[in-house]
Amino acid sequence: MSEATIHPIRFLLSDMDGTLLLPDHSLSQRTIDAVRALRDAGVFFSLATGRPPKAMLQQIEALGVDVPTAGFNGGTLVNPDGSILVAHHLPAEAALVALALFSPHPDVEVWVFADGDWLLRDASGPMVPREQHGLGYAPVVVESFEPFLERIDKIVAASNNTQLLIELEAQLQPKVQGLAQVSRSQPVYLDVTAMQANKGDALKTLAAHLGVALEQTAAIGDGGNDSAMFHVAGLSIAMGQAEEAVKRQANVVTGSNVEDGAAQAIERFILASA
Structure with missing residues:
Protein backbone atom coordinates (compact mmCIF):
# COMPACT_ATOMS: atom_id res chain seq x y z
CA MET A 1 0.00 0.00 0.00
CA HIS A 88 4.14 -14.93 -30.03
CA HIS A 89 3.72 -18.55 -31.15
CA LEU A 90 4.87 -21.61 -29.23
CA PRO A 91 8.03 -23.13 -30.75
CA ALA A 92 7.26 -26.42 -32.51
CA GLU A 93 9.96 -28.17 -30.48
CA ALA A 94 8.27 -27.24 -27.20
CA ALA A 95 4.83 -28.13 -28.59
CA LEU A 96 5.98 -31.63 -29.48
CA VAL A 97 7.47 -32.18 -26.01
CA ALA A 98 4.27 -31.02 -24.28
CA LEU A 99 2.00 -33.09 -26.50
CA ALA A 100 4.12 -36.20 -25.94
CA LEU A 101 3.97 -35.70 -22.18
CA PHE A 102 0.23 -35.03 -21.95
CA SER A 103 -1.19 -37.48 -24.50
CA PRO A 104 -0.60 -40.80 -22.66
CA HIS A 105 -2.75 -39.74 -19.67
CA PRO A 106 -6.39 -40.86 -20.15
CA ASP A 107 -7.77 -38.34 -17.65
CA VAL A 108 -6.04 -35.39 -19.33
CA GLU A 109 -7.73 -33.65 -22.24
CA VAL A 110 -5.28 -32.03 -24.66
CA TRP A 111 -6.38 -28.84 -26.39
CA VAL A 112 -4.48 -26.79 -28.95
CA PHE A 113 -5.29 -23.18 -29.85
CA ALA A 114 -4.14 -22.13 -33.33
CA ASP A 115 -5.44 -20.13 -36.30
CA GLY A 116 -8.11 -18.60 -34.09
CA ASP A 117 -9.63 -22.00 -33.32
CA TRP A 118 -9.84 -24.34 -30.34
CA LEU A 119 -8.62 -27.69 -31.63
CA LEU A 120 -8.98 -31.13 -30.08
CA ARG A 121 -9.00 -34.74 -31.18
CA ASP A 122 -11.99 -35.87 -29.06
CA ALA A 123 -14.94 -33.60 -28.32
CA SER A 124 -16.52 -36.00 -25.83
CA GLY A 125 -14.21 -35.15 -22.91
CA PRO A 126 -15.89 -34.11 -19.64
CA MET A 127 -14.05 -30.76 -19.56
CA VAL A 128 -15.30 -29.68 -22.99
CA PRO A 129 -18.76 -28.34 -21.98
CA ARG A 130 -17.24 -26.12 -19.29
CA GLU A 131 -14.68 -24.69 -21.69
CA GLN A 132 -17.23 -24.18 -24.45
CA HIS A 133 -19.49 -22.30 -22.04
CA GLY A 134 -16.60 -20.13 -20.92
CA LEU A 135 -15.24 -19.38 -24.38
CA GLY A 136 -18.60 -18.96 -26.05
CA TYR A 137 -17.77 -21.07 -29.08
CA ALA A 138 -17.34 -24.74 -30.00
CA PRO A 139 -14.13 -26.69 -30.61
CA VAL A 140 -12.91 -27.99 -33.96
CA VAL A 141 -12.13 -31.72 -34.05
CA VAL A 142 -8.93 -32.63 -35.92
CA GLU A 143 -7.23 -35.92 -36.63
CA SER A 144 -3.80 -34.58 -35.76
CA PHE A 145 -2.19 -31.45 -34.30
CA GLU A 146 0.83 -31.85 -36.59
CA PRO A 147 -0.37 -29.47 -39.35
CA PHE A 148 -0.58 -26.65 -36.79
CA LEU A 149 2.82 -27.07 -35.09
CA GLU A 150 4.34 -23.89 -36.53
CA ARG A 151 1.52 -21.58 -35.43
CA ILE A 152 0.29 -22.77 -32.04
CA ASP A 153 -0.74 -20.03 -29.61
CA LYS A 154 -1.32 -22.27 -26.59
CA ILE A 155 -1.55 -25.90 -25.52
CA VAL A 156 -3.76 -26.79 -22.56
CA ALA A 157 -3.79 -29.94 -20.46
CA ALA A 158 -7.25 -29.98 -18.86
CA SER A 159 -8.18 -32.32 -16.03
CA ASN A 160 -10.16 -32.48 -12.81
CA ASN A 161 -7.13 -34.32 -11.38
CA THR A 162 -5.36 -31.24 -10.05
CA GLN A 163 -2.55 -33.23 -8.46
CA LEU A 164 -1.72 -34.81 -11.81
CA LEU A 165 -1.51 -31.37 -13.42
CA ILE A 166 0.86 -30.25 -10.66
CA GLU A 167 3.06 -33.27 -11.39
CA LEU A 168 2.93 -32.68 -15.15
CA GLU A 169 3.86 -29.03 -14.64
CA ALA A 170 6.93 -30.08 -12.63
CA GLN A 171 7.91 -32.65 -15.27
CA LEU A 172 7.44 -30.30 -18.22
CA GLN A 173 9.21 -27.23 -16.83
CA PRO A 174 12.79 -28.56 -17.21
CA LYS A 175 12.01 -30.17 -20.58
CA VAL A 176 11.02 -26.84 -22.19
CA GLN A 177 13.17 -24.46 -20.15
CA GLY A 178 14.09 -21.46 -22.26
CA LEU A 179 11.52 -22.41 -24.90
CA ALA A 180 8.10 -22.13 -23.25
CA GLN A 181 6.15 -20.88 -20.27
CA VAL A 182 4.31 -23.53 -18.23
CA SER A 183 1.74 -22.47 -15.63
CA ARG A 184 -1.63 -23.43 -14.22
CA SER A 185 -4.09 -20.69 -15.11
CA GLN A 186 -6.68 -22.47 -12.93
CA PRO A 187 -6.44 -25.64 -10.82
CA VAL A 188 -7.89 -27.67 -13.72
CA TYR A 189 -5.89 -26.10 -16.56
CA LEU A 190 -2.15 -26.36 -17.31
CA ASP A 191 -1.13 -23.87 -20.01
CA VAL A 192 1.91 -24.02 -22.28
CA THR A 193 2.78 -20.87 -24.24
CA ALA A 194 5.79 -19.16 -25.82
CA MET A 195 8.49 -17.75 -23.51
CA GLN A 196 7.42 -14.19 -24.36
Whole structure:
Protein backbone atom coordinates (compact mmCIF):
# COMPACT_ATOMS: atom_id res chain seq x y z
CA MET A 1 0.00 0.00 0.00
CA SER A 2 2.88 2.39 0.66
CA GLU A 3 3.98 2.05 -2.97
CA ALA A 4 0.44 2.68 -4.17
CA THR A 5 0.26 5.78 -2.01
CA ILE A 6 3.59 7.14 -3.29
CA HIS A 7 2.79 6.24 -6.89
CA PRO A 8 -0.96 6.57 -7.60
CA ILE A 9 -2.09 3.80 -9.93
CA ARG A 10 -2.68 4.87 -13.54
CA PHE A 11 -3.14 1.42 -15.13
CA LEU A 12 -4.75 -1.79 -13.84
CA LEU A 13 -4.23 -5.08 -15.67
CA SER A 14 -6.70 -7.75 -14.58
CA ASP A 15 -7.08 -11.47 -15.03
CA MET A 16 -10.56 -12.63 -16.03
CA ASP A 17 -11.59 -16.14 -14.92
CA GLY A 18 -11.53 -16.43 -11.14
CA THR A 19 -10.91 -12.69 -10.82
CA LEU A 20 -13.34 -10.43 -12.64
CA LEU A 21 -15.75 -13.22 -13.49
CA LEU A 22 -18.06 -15.15 -11.19
CA PRO A 23 -17.97 -18.98 -11.35
CA ASP A 24 -20.71 -18.92 -14.02
CA HIS A 25 -18.46 -16.63 -16.14
CA SER A 26 -20.70 -13.60 -15.63
CA LEU A 27 -19.77 -10.11 -14.45
CA SER A 28 -21.43 -8.68 -11.36
CA GLN A 29 -22.86 -5.17 -11.54
CA ARG A 30 -20.49 -4.10 -8.77
CA THR A 31 -17.50 -5.17 -10.87
CA ILE A 32 -18.83 -3.37 -13.95
CA ASP A 33 -19.41 -0.22 -11.89
CA ALA A 34 -15.94 -0.39 -10.32
CA VAL A 35 -14.25 -0.62 -13.72
CA ARG A 36 -16.33 2.28 -15.02
CA ALA A 37 -15.31 4.30 -11.97
CA LEU A 38 -11.66 3.56 -12.74
CA ARG A 39 -12.02 4.88 -16.26
CA ASP A 40 -13.91 7.94 -15.00
CA ALA A 41 -10.98 8.59 -12.65
CA GLY A 42 -8.56 8.50 -15.59
CA VAL A 43 -7.11 5.07 -14.79
CA PHE A 44 -6.47 2.77 -17.75
CA PHE A 45 -7.96 -0.71 -17.46
CA SER A 46 -7.24 -3.82 -19.50
CA LEU A 47 -7.51 -7.61 -19.45
CA ALA A 48 -4.83 -10.32 -19.42
CA THR A 49 -6.12 -13.86 -19.70
CA GLY A 50 -5.27 -17.34 -20.85
CA ARG A 51 -8.31 -17.14 -23.10
CA PRO A 52 -8.10 -16.63 -26.87
CA PRO A 53 -8.71 -13.02 -27.93
CA LYS A 54 -12.12 -13.80 -29.46
CA ALA A 55 -13.29 -15.25 -26.13
CA MET A 56 -12.82 -11.81 -24.52
CA LEU A 57 -15.13 -9.79 -26.78
CA GLN A 58 -18.23 -9.95 -24.59
CA GLN A 59 -16.33 -8.81 -21.49
CA ILE A 60 -14.47 -6.09 -23.40
CA GLU A 61 -17.80 -4.65 -24.51
CA ALA A 62 -19.46 -4.98 -21.09
CA LEU A 63 -16.55 -3.28 -19.33
CA GLY A 64 -15.95 -0.64 -21.98
CA VAL A 65 -12.28 -1.60 -22.42
CA ASP A 66 -10.77 0.80 -24.98
CA VAL A 67 -7.06 -0.09 -24.82
CA PRO A 68 -5.17 -3.19 -26.07
CA THR A 69 -5.83 -6.48 -24.28
CA ALA A 70 -3.71 -9.59 -23.74
CA GLY A 71 -4.91 -13.07 -24.72
CA PHE A 72 -3.12 -16.42 -24.42
CA ASN A 73 -1.40 -15.30 -21.18
CA GLY A 74 0.15 -12.39 -23.06
CA GLY A 75 1.01 -14.33 -26.20
CA THR A 76 -1.27 -12.15 -28.32
CA LEU A 77 -1.88 -8.46 -27.67
CA VAL A 78 -4.89 -7.12 -29.56
CA ASN A 79 -5.77 -3.51 -30.33
CA PRO A 80 -9.34 -2.30 -29.68
CA ASP A 81 -10.09 -2.50 -33.43
CA GLY A 82 -9.17 -6.21 -33.45
CA SER A 83 -5.79 -5.82 -35.14
CA ILE A 84 -2.79 -7.63 -33.66
CA LEU A 85 -0.31 -5.52 -31.68
CA VAL A 86 2.01 -8.41 -30.75
CA ALA A 87 1.85 -12.18 -31.35
CA HIS A 88 4.14 -14.93 -30.03
CA HIS A 89 3.72 -18.55 -31.15
CA LEU A 90 4.87 -21.61 -29.23
CA PRO A 91 8.03 -23.13 -30.75
CA ALA A 92 7.26 -26.42 -32.51
CA GLU A 93 9.96 -28.17 -30.48
CA ALA A 94 8.27 -27.24 -27.20
CA ALA A 95 4.83 -28.13 -28.59
CA LEU A 96 5.98 -31.63 -29.48
CA VAL A 97 7.47 -32.18 -26.01
CA ALA A 98 4.27 -31.02 -24.28
CA LEU A 99 2.00 -33.09 -26.50
CA ALA A 100 4.12 -36.20 -25.94
CA LEU A 101 3.97 -35.70 -22.18
CA PHE A 102 0.23 -35.03 -21.95
CA SER A 103 -1.19 -37.48 -24.50
CA PRO A 104 -0.60 -40.80 -22.66
CA HIS A 105 -2.75 -39.74 -19.67
CA PRO A 106 -6.39 -40.86 -20.15
CA ASP A 107 -7.77 -38.34 -17.65
CA VAL A 108 -6.04 -35.39 -19.33
CA GLU A 109 -7.73 -33.65 -22.24
CA VAL A 110 -5.28 -32.03 -24.66
CA TRP A 111 -6.38 -28.84 -26.39
CA VAL A 112 -4.48 -26.79 -28.95
CA PHE A 113 -5.29 -23.18 -29.85
CA ALA A 114 -4.14 -22.13 -33.33
CA ASP A 115 -5.44 -20.13 -36.30
CA GLY A 116 -8.11 -18.60 -34.09
CA ASP A 117 -9.63 -22.00 -33.32
CA TRP A 118 -9.84 -24.34 -30.34
CA LEU A 119 -8.62 -27.69 -31.63
CA LEU A 120 -8.98 -31.13 -30.08
CA ARG A 121 -9.00 -34.74 -31.18
CA ASP A 122 -11.99 -35.87 -29.06
CA ALA A 123 -14.94 -33.60 -28.32
CA SER A 124 -16.52 -36.00 -25.83
CA GLY A 125 -14.21 -35.15 -22.91
CA PRO A 126 -15.89 -34.11 -19.64
CA MET A 127 -14.05 -30.76 -19.56
CA VAL A 128 -15.30 -29.68 -22.99
CA PRO A 129 -18.76 -28.34 -21.98
CA ARG A 130 -17.24 -26.12 -19.29
CA GLU A 131 -14.68 -24.69 -21.69
CA GLN A 132 -17.23 -24.18 -24.45
CA HIS A 133 -19.49 -22.30 -22.04
CA GLY A 134 -16.60 -20.13 -20.92
CA LEU A 135 -15.24 -19.38 -24.38
CA GLY A 136 -18.60 -18.96 -26.05
CA TYR A 137 -17.77 -21.07 -29.08
CA ALA A 138 -17.34 -24.74 -30.00
CA PRO A 139 -14.13 -26.69 -30.61
CA VAL A 140 -12.91 -27.99 -33.96
CA VAL A 141 -12.13 -31.72 -34.05
CA VAL A 142 -8.93 -32.63 -35.92
CA GLU A 143 -7.23 -35.92 -36.63
CA SER A 144 -3.80 -34.58 -35.76
CA PHE A 145 -2.19 -31.45 -34.30
CA GLU A 146 0.83 -31.85 -36.59
CA PRO A 147 -0.37 -29.47 -39.35
CA PHE A 148 -0.58 -26.65 -36.79
CA LEU A 149 2.82 -27.07 -35.09
CA GLU A 150 4.34 -23.89 -36.53
CA ARG A 151 1.52 -21.58 -35.43
CA ILE A 152 0.29 -22.77 -32.04
CA ASP A 153 -0.74 -20.03 -29.61
CA LYS A 154 -1.32 -22.27 -26.59
CA ILE A 155 -1.55 -25.90 -25.52
CA VAL A 156 -3.76 -26.79 -22.56
CA ALA A 157 -3.79 -29.94 -20.46
CA ALA A 158 -7.25 -29.98 -18.86
CA SER A 159 -8.18 -32.32 -16.03
CA ASN A 160 -10.16 -32.48 -12.81
CA ASN A 161 -7.13 -34.32 -11.38
CA THR A 162 -5.36 -31.24 -10.05
CA GLN A 163 -2.55 -33.23 -8.46
CA LEU A 164 -1.72 -34.81 -11.81
CA LEU A 165 -1.51 -31.37 -13.42
CA ILE A 166 0.86 -30.25 -10.66
CA GLU A 167 3.06 -33.27 -11.39
CA LEU A 168 2.93 -32.68 -15.15
CA GLU A 169 3.86 -29.03 -14.64
CA ALA A 170 6.93 -30.08 -12.63
CA GLN A 171 7.91 -32.65 -15.27
CA LEU A 172 7.44 -30.30 -18.22
CA GLN A 173 9.21 -27.23 -16.83
CA PRO A 174 12.79 -28.56 -17.21
CA LYS A 175 12.01 -30.17 -20.58
CA VAL A 176 11.02 -26.84 -22.19
CA GLN A 177 13.17 -24.46 -20.15
CA GLY A 178 14.09 -21.46 -22.26
CA LEU A 179 11.52 -22.41 -24.90
CA ALA A 180 8.10 -22.13 -23.25
CA GLN A 181 6.15 -20.88 -20.27
CA VAL A 182 4.31 -23.53 -18.23
CA SER A 183 1.74 -22.47 -15.63
CA ARG A 184 -1.63 -23.43 -14.22
CA SER A 185 -4.09 -20.69 -15.11
CA GLN A 186 -6.68 -22.47 -12.93
CA PRO A 187 -6.44 -25.64 -10.82
CA VAL A 188 -7.89 -27.67 -13.72
CA TYR A 189 -5.89 -26.10 -16.56
CA LEU A 190 -2.15 -26.36 -17.31
CA ASP A 191 -1.13 -23.87 -20.01
CA VAL A 192 1.91 -24.02 -22.28
CA THR A 193 2.78 -20.87 -24.24
CA ALA A 194 5.79 -19.16 -25.82
CA MET A 195 8.49 -17.75 -23.51
CA GLN A 196 7.42 -14.19 -24.36
CA ALA A 197 3.78 -15.15 -23.74
CA ASN A 198 3.49 -14.23 -20.09
CA LYS A 199 1.47 -11.63 -18.28
CA GLY A 200 4.56 -9.91 -16.92
CA ASP A 201 5.87 -9.07 -20.38
CA ALA A 202 2.32 -8.17 -21.42
CA LEU A 203 2.10 -5.67 -18.57
CA LYS A 204 5.44 -4.12 -19.56
CA THR A 205 4.40 -3.82 -23.21
CA LEU A 206 0.96 -2.40 -22.44
CA ALA A 207 2.30 0.08 -19.87
CA ALA A 208 4.89 1.35 -22.36
CA HIS A 209 2.19 1.57 -25.05
CA LEU A 210 0.04 3.66 -22.69
CA GLY A 211 2.94 5.76 -21.42
CA VAL A 212 2.58 4.59 -17.81
CA ALA A 213 5.57 3.93 -15.54
CA LEU A 214 5.60 0.42 -14.07
CA GLU A 215 5.49 1.74 -10.51
CA GLN A 216 2.12 3.26 -11.42
CA THR A 217 0.65 -0.06 -12.57
CA ALA A 218 -1.40 -2.62 -10.67
CA ALA A 219 -2.15 -6.26 -11.43
CA ILE A 220 -4.85 -8.51 -10.01
CA GLY A 221 -5.36 -12.25 -10.45
CA ASP A 222 -5.83 -15.65 -8.86
CA GLY A 223 -3.74 -18.15 -10.84
CA GLY A 224 -0.17 -19.29 -11.22
CA ASN A 225 -0.03 -17.54 -14.60
CA ASP A 226 -0.69 -14.22 -12.81
CA SER A 227 2.52 -14.34 -10.79
CA ALA A 228 4.57 -12.99 -13.72
CA MET A 229 2.63 -9.73 -13.70
CA PHE A 230 2.72 -9.58 -9.89
CA HIS A 231 6.52 -9.38 -10.11
CA VAL A 232 6.35 -6.44 -12.52
CA ALA A 233 3.46 -4.31 -11.25
CA GLY A 234 3.84 -1.51 -8.76
CA LEU A 235 0.92 -3.01 -6.82
CA SER A 236 -0.01 -6.71 -7.01
CA ILE A 237 -3.35 -8.02 -5.73
CA ALA A 238 -4.27 -11.68 -5.23
CA MET A 239 -7.83 -12.91 -5.07
CA GLY A 240 -9.08 -14.43 -1.83
CA GLN A 241 -9.60 -17.91 -3.27
CA ALA A 242 -6.13 -18.07 -4.85
CA GLU A 243 -3.71 -20.80 -3.76
CA GLU A 244 -1.38 -19.80 -0.94
CA ALA A 245 1.64 -19.87 -3.28
CA VAL A 246 -0.04 -17.21 -5.43
CA LYS A 247 -1.08 -15.07 -2.46
CA ARG A 248 2.48 -15.03 -1.13
CA GLN A 249 3.66 -13.34 -4.32
CA ALA A 250 1.19 -10.46 -4.07
CA ASN A 251 1.42 -7.24 -2.09
CA VAL A 252 -2.16 -7.50 -0.86
CA VAL A 253 -5.03 -10.00 -0.86
CA THR A 254 -8.66 -9.08 -1.55
CA GLY A 255 -11.91 -11.04 -1.32
CA SER A 256 -12.75 -14.02 -3.52
CA ASN A 257 -14.44 -13.68 -6.89
CA VAL A 258 -17.79 -14.71 -5.38
CA GLU A 259 -17.35 -11.80 -2.93
CA ASP A 260 -16.65 -9.27 -5.71
CA GLY A 261 -13.03 -9.24 -4.60
CA ALA A 262 -11.85 -7.43 -7.75
CA ALA A 263 -14.32 -4.62 -7.17
CA GLN A 264 -13.30 -4.49 -3.49
CA ALA A 265 -9.67 -4.10 -4.51
CA ILE A 266 -10.41 -1.39 -7.06
CA GLU A 267 -12.42 0.58 -4.52
CA ARG A 268 -10.00 0.13 -1.63
CA PHE A 269 -6.54 0.14 -3.15
CA ILE A 270 -6.90 2.23 -6.33
CA LEU A 271 -9.88 4.55 -6.30
CA ALA A 272 -9.35 5.57 -2.69
CA SER A 273 -5.98 7.07 -3.61
CA ALA A 274 -6.72 8.14 -7.16
